[in-house]
Amino acid sequence: MNETQQPAERPSDAELKALSDSFESQQPWDLLEYALKTYRQRIVLACSFGAEDVALVDMVHRIDPDAPLFYLDTDFLFPETFDVRDRIIARYGLKPAQVIQMKSLLTPEQQAARHGTMLWASKPDQCCELRKIEPLTRILGEYAAWITGIRRDQAPTRANAGLIEWDKKFNLVKVNPLARWSSENVWTYLQLHEVPYNTLHDRNYPSIGCTHCTAPVLPGDDPRSGRWKNFGKTECGLHK
Template sequence: MTQNSIHTELQEIEKNLASLKTEDQLRWLANYAPGAVTLSTSFSEEDQILTHQIFEQGLDIAVFTLDTGRLFPETYSTWSATLERYQKPITAYYPNDAALQNFVGSNGPNAFYDSVALRQQCCQIRKVEPLKRALAGKKIWITGIRAAHSPNRTDMHWIEWDEGNQLIKVHPLFNWAQEQVKNYINANVIPYNPLHDKGFVSIGCAPCTRAIKPGEDFRAGRWWWEDASKKECGLHVHASVSNA
């Protein structure tokens, strides 16, 4: 696809979605690209909202998660509670065995603390490569990203082209406030990760995530030992064309 054709398609999608409620946006996307729409979930509050809307409507949108092997027990409990609540499948993608064994064998189980390069290599093996497998053959990738999640994401647009994965990304909750998220979770009695009640905002692998302090940036709890400008794992850095 050319940049002009991509830009035109993004504009068309936004034109159709702009006036719709989130649940209606999801239904429109499912009909727009049957069998080729997927939601990635880390079982965050935002992802749980989108999962709820997809499962409750019975939409033709696949839901998947990346099991890095280093997740919190609370994350696995939320995963189980979600399966029990909705009785719908969530596909898990795992790191390549050989790549992970070689990395840990050469560098140790906690090498990500030693340098940014090793941490990024760990993320590449545990998250980025499995993500590519999860997105293969898809046209639209739905995420729970909100603008407030990170200063690095404020210049994103809620509908964009992911050059690295060659598909369209849609962030339906991009402009939602934290209060909206909490209210929706409570009103619909949606299972959520109890770590959110303990100061954890962005929840990833257990060794790389901590609760944030009052007044800290949302992203402060991830890779806190690194410079703020480095705090991305590689999942959301490929978008290069938007309709903005």
């Protein structure tokens, strides 16, 4: 990308707020088209292979088939998550260089030796820091913007998410195309476009993370109540 295509400097909060507000009445793919063109070759999609993120893979692919995505392989993902990853790669013909696997600097064995076995059960925040936040920080340091699948109605911590905003934690532009959408909007899109999705969603897992910290949710319960059960924790720290 040549210099004239790159944003000259960090947009101000006021500029991003005005930009975000301007997309409130538009569709997620309109914002994606803007972001993918503005930050071409300097933007990446964060993909957990959950419902929202595979919808974004489909939208992004329709605009820029060469755009990259990354996923955080914590070494504790469900087999079903790797299965949908492979189906997404095959469906959209993603090249190996487009699908970036990020892992902790510690193997599970090294983590157990340094911090004790079953860290996720005793200190889940530290486990998330080692297996998610640190690798996330490394990959985001290579980009000027990232795309996430967060929605405002997922949790109180996400209720005020802008469609596009400055990520103060990781120091780059954060694009949340689905912020205004409901779960129903997401599933309508997946069905309409026949997007591959994680089969755990069909077994009462609305939010899917690591095997140790994810449980099915009873109908009518908070969709994120199956994450870090018994810990009063609903976020791993990626979106705080």
